[in-house]
Amino acid sequence: MTNAEIATSSPRSNARIAGMWYLITILIIVISSLAGGGFTTTVDSIRHPSFWLGYAGDLGMIVSYAVVTALFYYLFKPVNRRLSLLAAFFSLLGCAVQAFINVFHLAALALLSGGRDLSAFSPEQLRVQATMFLELYNRGYGIAMVFFGCYCLLIGYLIFKSAFLPRVLGVFMAFSGLACLTFLIPPFANALYPYNLAVDALGEWALTLWLLVMGVNPQRWKEQASAALEE
Amino acid sequence: MIYSDNEKSQIRYARLAGFMYLFVDLAYASGVMIANRFEVPGNFTETAHGIMRSELLYRIGLTSVFIGALSTVFLAMGLYVTVKPIDKNLALLALLFRLVEATMFGLLSLFSFVVLKVFIGSDYTNALGSSQPSVLVNLCTAVYSDGFLVAGLFFLMGSILFFYLFLKSTYLPKALSAFGLFGSLLVTITNFADLLLPQYHKILHLGILPLGVAEITVGLWLLIKGVDLRSRENGTKDSVAAQSMK
Numbered sequence: 001m002t003n004a005e006i007a008t009s010s011p012r013s014n015a016r017i018a019g020m021w022y023l024i025t026i027l028i029i030v031i032s033s034l035a036g037g038g039f040t041t042t043v044d045s046i047r048h049p050s051f052w053l054g055y056a057g058d059l060g061m062i063v064s065y066a067v068v069t070a071l072f073y074y075l076f077k078p079v080n081r082r083l084s085l086l087a088a089f090f091s092l093l094g095c096a097v098q099a100f101i102n103v104f105h106l107a108a109l110a111l112l113s114g115g116r117d118l119s120a121f122s123p124e125q126l127r128v129q130a131t132m133f134l135e136l137y138n139r140g141y142g143i144a145m146v147f148f149g150c151y152c153l154l155i156g157y158l159i160f161k162s163a164f165l166p167r168v169l170g171v172f173m174a175f176s177g178l179a180c181l182t183f184l185i186p187p188f189a190n191a192l193y194p195y196n197l198a199v200d201a202l203g204e205w206a207l208t209l210w211l212l213v214m215g216v217n218p219q220r221w222k223e224q225a226s227a228a229l230e231e
Numbered sequence: 232m233i234y235s236d237n238e239k240s241q242i243r244y245a246r247l248a249g250f251m252y253l254f255v256d257l258a259y260a261s262g263v264m265i266a267n268r269f270e271v272p273g274n275f276t277e278t279a280h281g282i283m284r285s286e287l288l289y290r291i292g293l294t295s296v297f298i299g300a301l302s303t304v305f306l307a308m309g310l311y312v313t314v315k316p317i318d319k320n321l322a323l324l325a326l327l328f329r330l331v332e333a334t335m336f337g338l339l340s341l342f343s344f345v346v347l348k349v350f351i352g353s354d355y356t357n358a359l360g361s362s363q364p365s366v367l368v369n370l371c372t373a374v375y376s377d378g379f380l381v382a383g384l385f386f387l388m389g390s391i392l393f394f395y396l397f398l399k400s401t402y403l404p405k406a407l408s409a410f411g412l413f414g415s416l417l418v419t420i421t422n423f424a425d426l427l428l429p430q431y432h433k434i435l436h437l438g439i440l441p442l443g444v445a446e447i448t449v450g451l452w453l454l455i456k457g458v459d460l461r462s463r464e465n466g467t468k469d470s471v472a473a474q475s476m477k
Contacts (some may be wrong), residue, residue, distance in 0.1 A: 082240070086308045089330055093304065096334045101341075113349060125359055132367065139344045143337050146301060185294060186344070222321075 006225045011075070012215035018071035019211025025064040026201075027206060030097070032057025039141045043130055046109050058102055062071040062095045069095070069151075076158040078225035087154035094147030101140030105161070109132035142183035149180030152203065159207075163224050169207050176203030233376065241313060242457050248309030248341045249453025251263055252446050255306050258299035265292025266343065270460070275365035279350040286351065300336035303329055307389065313458060314396035321392055329391035335382035342375040383422050390415040390442070403449065404459035414442030 032038050036045035037054015045051060069091040075131040076084040111118065118126060152173050160170030179199035182189040189196060269289055273279040280287045307329035309341065315322045346368050349355050355364045393413035397403045421438030424431070 082244075082308070082312060086304070089304055093330060093334045093337070100334075100338055103393055125363070128359055129367070132349070135348055136341050136345050139341045142298065143341060146297075147337070150301070150304070159430070161352055184298070185290075187290075189275065 003226065003229065006222050006229070009222070009225075010218065011149050011221040012218045013073060014071065015211045015216040018068060018075060019208050019215075021068045021071060022204070022208040023062055023212060024207065025061055025102065028057045028061045028064060032061065039045075039138050041105060041108075041134060041137070043108070043112065043127055043134065046105065046130075046134075047112055049110075052107075054104060055102065058105075059099070062099050063072060066092065066095050072155060075221075076155070076162065078228045079158045079162045081228065083154055083158060087158065090147050091151040094144045094151060095190070097140060097144040097147060101137050101144070104133045104137040104140065108137075127214060139186070142186055142189060145180045145183040148178045149183070150176070152180060153177030154206075156203075162221075164218075164221040165210070169203075169210055172203035172206045174203075176200045179203075235250045238460055241316070242460065244309045244312035245453050245458040248306060248313055249450045249455075249457075251302055251306035251309055252450030253454065255299050255302050256443065256446055256450070258295050258302060262292045262295030262297075262299060265289065265295065268292075275368060282347065282350045286347075289347065293340060293347065296343070297337060297340040300333050301342060302334040303336070303386075307333070310393050313402065313453075314393060314400065317396045317400045321396055325396070327393035328392065329384050332382055332386040332389060335378065335385060339350070339375055339378040339382060342371045346371045346375075362397065377426070380422050380426055384419065387415050387419045391419070393446075397449075402460070403452060407445070407449060407452065410441070411445035415446040418442050 029038070032054045033040050035054035035057060036042075036048060037049045037051065037056075037058050041051065041054065069088050072091075073084050073088040076087070111126045111130040111133065114123075114126065123131070154177075156170045156172070156174030156177055158170070159165045159173055160167050162170075176199065179192075179196040182192050182196045265288060269278060269281045269285075269292075271281065271342055276413075285460055309325050310329075311322050311326040349364050349367050349371070355367070359367070391412060394408055398405060398408035400408075417438050421435040425435045428435075
């Protein structure tokens with residue numbers, strides 16, 4: 001980034017666009033969960049037509065979160081270029097894991113749909129095997145959450161160190177990160193559910209609302225970007 | 232010696248890489264050792280009983296492997312920042328290989344957690360009888376161990392590139408970088424051989440030893456001694472002097 005680019009950039013509108021994509025991500029997650037997608041999918045709900053809405057939502061969420069990641073990388077680059085890059089890597093790895101685990105939903109659906117090739121197994125046996133694939137999805141979801149937890153922690157730190165966003169948002173995001181990291185020990189995450197997800201949502205919603213309504217302080221963002229350029 | 236901010240940051244990241252080399256190796260090694268302690272080859276019931284008796288320890292072993300995969304991101308970042316001045320594009324390529332490795336190993340740990348569920352979950356034995364759950368476990372274990380070989384190839388591509396960049400630099404003793412490069416190439420060969428000739432797995436598996444020694448030595452070196460930027464500066468001065476003489 002050059003001095004001329006910093007001078008002509010509009011960080012407030014960039015922050016609002018990031019906030020808008022974050023909001024889209026949150027809305028998709030809510031709709032997908034209501035439709036029986038994500039970790040709410042069960043052996044019974046997967047055969048319901050609304051499952052496909054949840055499935056599409058799962059994939060759509062990954063795309064919109066990747067956009068958020070890219071926008072946040074540029075937003076927090078002036079604070080610390082390398083940490084912003086590291087944060088982006090964690091988020092993209094989480095997205096990759098989340099994209100991959102959707103295959104397990106399709107595998108479970110294939111088993112439950114039956115078919116001539118599966119006639120060697122009884123319906124109960126197919127149901128148990130489908131449960132195993134849903135279990136694989138849920139475990140994978142937990143693994144993605146750990147990657148996202150590292151992302152939120154780093155974003156929290158970057159917000160805290162930034163001069164253009166309130167520090168309290170950084171603290172909220174750090175708590176979001178810690179809540180996601182509970183998935184590192186699945187029984188611990190299960191014991192804290194749904195409070196851990198509520199803490200995670202609180203931080204992410206607070207940041208989204210702030211970015212949408214207030215944006216960032218453009219003057220301070222430009223000062224920090226210029227200072228980073230001189231280092 | 233006065234270092235620029237960039238160089239100071241490079242030295243810090245090199246120490247981080249050194250620490251993470253040791254941490255990642257320790258996490259993987261301890262995780263695999265704990266999980267292997269429970270395995271009674273060919274005896275599903277005995278293995279399941281062993282796991283049920285010390286489920287927490289088994290979970291610690293599985294989590295340890297996952298933490299190893301997660302920490303690879305920090306290791307890769309540390310190595311990337313350290314060797315970036317040598318060749319930016321190759322350093323980025325190496326970083327990307329190691330990030331793919333972290334994703335794949337993270338995903339593979341899924342299968343070990345599901346194996347645990349099959350071992351301790353009564354719903355599987357109720358529906359599938361006493362023999363069929365072992366088939367599921369064998370399937371998951373096969374995916375896990377073959378997946379390790381495939382994910383390992385991404386690790387090795389990253390490792391070869393990072394050691395090559397260290398060899399091109401003066402950051403580490405040349406012999407150490409060359410040993411790391413040799414170890415990485417050796418495991419690449421044994422990994423491919425293992426995919427093609429799985430019956431020799433036990434012998435081929437020993438190919439990891441030189442790389443293991445190299446990683447621990449490089450980790451300790453980077454952590455304790457850091458990188459030698461002074462000799463790079465001398466090298467730069469020499470090349471400038473040579474050019475001015477021309």
